[in-house]
Amino acid sequence: xxxxxCRLRVRQRIKSKSEQNTGSEIRGASExxxxxxxxxxxxxxxxxGRTTAAPLEVILAGSSSKAASPTILVDEGVYxxxxxxxxxxxxxxxxxxxxxxxxxxACELFGRTEMEIAQASCRGLLxxxxxxxxxxxxxxxxxxxxxxxxxxxxxxxxxxPGEIIAVHCQGASNEALSVVVIREITDRRRAExxxxxxxxxxxxxMQGTLLAISNMVEHSDPYTAGHQRRVGIIAxxxxxxxxxxxxxxxxxxxxxxxxxxxxxxxxxxxxVKATPLTxxxxxxxxxxxxxxxxxxxxxxxxxxIAEIVYQHHERIDGSGYPRGLKxxxxxxEARILAVADSLEAMATDRPYRASLGLEMALNEIExxxxxxxxxxxxxxxxxxxxxxxYKMPD
Ligand SMILES: [Fe+2]
Numbered sequence: 001x002x003x004x005x006c007r008l009r010v011r012q013r014i015k016s017k018s019e020q021n022t023g024s025e026i027r028g029a030s031e032x033x034x035x036x037x038x039x040x041x042x043x044x045x046x047x048x049g050r051t052t053a054a055p056l057e058v059i060l061a062g063s064s065s066k067a068a069s070p071t072i073l074v075d076e077g078v079y080x081x082x083x084x085x086x087x088x089x090x091x092x093x094x095x096x097x098x099x100x101x102x103x104x105x106a107c108e109l110f111g112r113t114e115m116e117i118a119q120a121s122c123r124g125l126l127x128x129x130x131x132x133x134x135x136x137x138x139x140x141x142x143x144x145x146x147x148x149x150x151x152x153x154x155x156x157x158x159x160x161p162g163e164i165i166a167v168h169c170q171g172a173s174n175e176a177l178s179v180v181v182i183r184e185i186t187d188r189r190r191a192e193x194x195x196x197x198x199x200x201x202x203x204x205x206m207q208g209t210l211l212a213i214s215n216m217v218e219h220s221d222p223y224t225a226g227h228q229r230r231v232g233i234i235a236x237x238x239x240x241x242x243x244x245x246x247x248x249x250x251x252x253x254x255x256x257x258x259x260x261x262x263x264x265x266x267x268x269x270x271x272v273k274a275t276p277l278t279x280x281x282x283x284x285x286x287x288x289x290x291x292x293x294x295x296x297x298x299x300x301x302x303x304x305i306a307e308i309v310y311q312h313h314e315r316i317d318g319s320g321y322p323r324g325l326k327x328x329x330x331x332x333e334a335r336i337l338a339v340a341d342s343l344e345a346m347a348t349d350r351p352y353r354a355s356l357g358l359e360m361a362l363n364e365i366e367x368x369x370x371x372x373x374x375x376x377x378x379x380x381x382x383x384x385x386x387x388x389x390y391k392m393p394d
Contacts, residue, residue, distance in 0.1 A: 210258050
């Protein structure tokens with residue numbers, strides 16, 4: 001039989017059945033089947049005989065039934081089969097938390113019978129979750145869908161993490177219902193933990209590598225011993241003061257560790273020269289920003305470390321080097337690093353001069369606010385030292 005012929009027959013049956021039922025009251029309350037579902041067709045549907053989008057009132061089996069109308073089963077059967085045969089555990093819940101229907105996958109997942117699940121109600125299915133399923137559904141009652149993760153309790157007392165996806169709908173009498181799909185996520189949680197552990201190990205390895213590079217640089221330039229590490233710490237703390245997320249602050253700390261890596265390509269004689277540098281020598285030292293970029297550019301870091309190193313001597317008014325970038329052309333990380341680098345350099349001894357002292361160094365940074373340096377990191381830096389009691393890292 002073709003689908004159209006089948007539909008025609010169904011319509012004819014619907015018409016005949018709806019004529020018989022006109023004026024009758026809801027009859028579904030005593031109708032059911034062996035699968036735990038009972039149903040009725042609401043009066044307005046009976047009048048029209050429409051079967052599409054027929055609202056279902058589904059309650060737990062408990063009373064015997066006569067055969068349900070085949071005209072209704074045509075449409076309801078699809079939804080019912082989906083519910084019953086779904087590989088995902090599914091529950092039908094009333095707004096008060098009462099469980100109205102359970103599929104076989106739910107029985108398998110919870111290790112309980114249909115009746116045991118119904119009697120447990122939603123509270124009895126939960127393990128050590130802080131949020132109850134009922135509260136979760138109530139909180140999102142106005143949303144069409146609810147997603148969440150909860151701890152559930154099996155019949156044998158063991159717990160398992162589950163993801164829920166709930167869809168709110170209305171029953172035949174306009175009562176609020178929720179169809180709740182529950183998927184066990186034990187394997188996913190384990191995989192997430194392993195992935196997080198692997199990321200942590202990778203981050204530690206990367207930081208160790210950067211630290212090793214930093215130590216190498218400082219071997220060739222003993223006067224900058226600790227400079228890169230301190231610059232990284234100050235830059236990260238300025239970023240934190242600016243409200244950057246922790247992971248980005250940590251990235252900046254790592255960039256600080258190697259920001260002068262290009263000095264490895266500069267003759268040590270120049271780096272440790274105690275007398276004033278000539279203009280030519282200064283130009284040679286200035287190449288360390290580009291050299292640093294060239295050393296790092298082919299390493300696939302998760303953030304643009306080579307570019308930040310390249311830009312750490314740029315100034316927002318375009319007076320910096322090597323490219324004379326201005327304002328937003330300079331990465332925010334490089335703008336913070338510029339403040340931290342300058343401050344640390346001025347506040348500590350250099351081969352060719354003694355430290356200016358912290359207060360004078362801070363005054364110099366303040367003097368460059370809005371011209372050499374981005375005002376935001378300058379303000380954050382001054383707040384840290386002058387208002388928050390921040391100390392120069394050792
Ligand atoms: Fe530098």
